[in-house]
Amino acid sequence: MSTHLLDPMTQSQEFLKQQLSSSELGDRLKALNQSRGLPDADRFELVCIAGVDPSARVRYDALSQMSSLGQQNPAKAKQILWAALLNLEEEIDVRAAAADSIGALKLDGAFEILNESYHQTNEWLLAMSIVAALGELGDRRSFDLLSLALENENTLIKIAAVGALGDLGDQRAIDLLVSLAEQPEWEVRHRIAQSLTALVLQAEDENKDKSRVIATLQKLSQDESQPVATAATDFLAQLNR
Structure with missing residues (x-):
């Protein structure tokens, strides 16, 4: 078949395939x-x-x-x-x-391979990506691994774990995050405020931990870090609507 009879999009794909070689x-x-x-x-x-x-x-x-x-x-x-x-x-x-x-x-099989890879790697970048991926995956079996990642010395992995727990929606994370609300890194405290709010908003029924979350956010609204204080104030407004 002559080239001029081919669909223009097909020509583009064939050309790009050649370029990839x-x-x-x-x-x-x-x-x-x-x-x-x-x-x-x-x-x-x-x-x-x-x-x-x-x-x-x-x-x-x-x-x-x-x-x-x-x-x-x-x-x-x-x-x-x-x-x-x-x-x-x-x-x-x-x-x-x-x-x-x-x-x-x-x-x-996504949970299994991500879980296996997390425990096999010593590379912080890969570990952080796996933690974030587990949050997006939404498999509740990730809770134990994410809880463990909260103890990681690398701040970026810790931040990713806090965010992933908020994405996961497992209400057990509220206890963990409330206990970490005084972490020295302001970025961690900021993400904790965000994830606590997400967990309460995701609850299917009246959340018995809502008052504890509100108390934590009220404390964070007075945080020495302006980004943390501003975010906590905004999140409080969401929960009080």
């Missing part, structure tokens, strides 16, 4: 970026190719895009993301991108 890194990065204008099914095919690219920059971009494209073919997405997370990927930021996408896609 280029020996020039710039060509491959450009192709992946330009693929964003294609239909999701076509983008997914290109992202799968880029997901095993020799360059970590290309792989990172591809696996990050997988979070919004993986439902085109969950089995294929799972194969690529699992391989990246289970130590087959050398670059930690690429593995972190895989964890993010696994949580976003809520694929079968």
